[in-house]
Amino acid sequence: MSHTPHELHDEFPDAAAQIHALKTQDKRFAALAERYHVLNREIHRIDSGIEPASEDRTEELKKERLSLLDTIQLALKASEVSP
Structure with missing residues (x-):
């Protein structure tokens, strides 16, 4: 399988x-990470042409991915200051 961009370790390589x-x-956090992965x-299957989807559906999924990234980033920052 080819490399899938946007994996969490790609988005946050230092974390x-x-x-x-x-x-x-x-x-x-585990549930957020799993939802992000799924x-x-x-999105990768759609972008690769393996799974069909409308442009609206693709845009909706990408917006959800961005929202999850924001939430994950906040959780990462919050855990840095926690003991």
Whole structure:
């Protein structure tokens, strides 16, 4: 399988260990990361022509992905200041 852009470790390359730790310690973060992964794969299949979708649907999915990224980034920042 080819490399899929927009994976969390690509989006936050300096936070790989932090992402892994949060996924194992924080159920909410783990759910966000899983939703992001599923959504990202769906977008990749659409962009690759494997799965058909309208432009509106594709745009909707990409907006949701961006929103998830914002939420994940906030969670990463919040965990940096937590003990």
